[in-house]
Amino acid sequence: MRTIPASLVKALNNLGLSNYEASVYAALVLYDNAEAKEIIEFLEISKPTVYEALDHLEEMGLAVKRITKPARYSAISPDMAIDLLMDKHQKAADQALEALRALEKEKVRTDKEDALWTIYGDKNIEYKIRELFGKAKQQISCMIGERYVPFIENIKIRDVSLQLIVISDNPELEGRLKKLFPGEKTTIHVVSSEQFKVPPPFAPPEFEKIHDLMKVENVLELIVDDEELLMVPPFISGSVSVLNTRNKGSILQMKMMSQLTQRRFIDGGEFTFPPHPVYKKQ
Numbered sequence: 001m002r003t004i005p006a007s008l009v010k011a012l013n014n015l016g017l018s019n020y021e022a023s024v025y026a027a028l029v030l031y032d033n034a035e036a037k038e039i040i041e042f043l044e045i046s047k048p049t050v051y052e053a054l055d056h057l058e059e060m061g062l063a064v065k066r067i068t069k070p071a072r073y074s075a076i077s078p079d080m081a082i083d084l085l086m087d088k089h090q091k092a093a094d095q096a097l098e099a100l101r102a103l104e105k106e107k108v109r110t111d112k113e114d115a116l117w118t119i120y121g122d123k124n125i126e127y128k129i130r131e132l133f134g135k136a137k138q139q140i141s142c143m144i145g146e147r148y149v150p151f152i153e154n155i156k157i158r159d160v161s162l163q164l165i166v167i168s169d170n171p172e173l174e175g176r177l178k179k180l181f182p183g184e185k186t187t188i189h190v191v192s193s194e195q196f197k198v199p200p201p202f203a204p205p206e207f208e209k210i211h212d213l214m215k216v217e218n219v220l221e222l223i224v225d226d227e228e229l230l231m232v233p234p235f236i237s238g239s240v241s242v243l244n245t246r247n248k249g250s251i252l253q254m255k256m257m258s259q260l261t262q263r264r265f266i267d268g269g270e271f272t273f274p275p276h277p278v279y280k281k282q
Contacts, residue, residue: 015085024053028075126151145217
């Protein structure tokens with residue numbers, strides 16, 4: 001194939017055209033109008049392939065066949081073509097979303113929910129955080145580095161218990177977040193990065209080395225309704241990937257650690273284990 005930029009073909013691929021359909025449509029735009037044999041010679045592809053592409057483009061409304069002998073073809077304007085393709089994609093997206101939401105309501109739960117799933121990239125992470133905040137029915141327990149604050153600023157949540165700890169050195173952030181998430185069930189605290197790095201009483205001798213490896217801006221611990229966990233350890237640098245699981249053991253362990261963290265940073269700074277009913281004296 002000649003002349004047609006590969007980047008254009010790829011862009012049209014993303015809008016739903018095959019390589020050959022994209023190339024033939026681009027050739028028609030270049031030629032204004034042309035016979036099939038001219039397109040064949042120009043693109044150096046087989047006759048059946050070109051005719052198949054022309055027929056499909058005509059069906060989609062992207063090309064017009066003129067009733068002449070031999071028949072000549074012309075492309076509709078690029079503006080109209082892109083509008084048609086975008087409209088087709090939007091309708092398909094709407095239909096797919098409706099059907100997928102219906103399937104989600106019928107979700108089949110199994111005992112095999114112990115896998116740890118990995119989510120890559122800020123966009124995917126932002127979407128997952130927003131999804132979990134949005135679907136919470138009872139409680140949200142969340143500790144995040146400041147880098148994730150933009151992900152939650154415009155989220156609308158139900159009337160649920162929200163415990164939010166943000167690691168930040170911005171003194172104005174706590175007040176701003178309390179305005180965004182008002183309510184009697186909401187507890188919001190901002191912890192400085194230096195305070196976060198202070199070793200707890202039980203810290204091992206190696207804590208100083210651990211301290212040097214910490215990337216507190218990447219910290220993410222999010223538990224929703226004790227059913228789902230999203231987590232980034234404070235030692236991940238560079239491109240962030242997030243662990244996502246519904247495993248009950250992982251969730252309960254992280255919930256316990258989150259409660260201890262809350263007692264350490266918020267409840268007077270003292271680190272004590274809460275009494276467990278099992279060990280109460282009779």
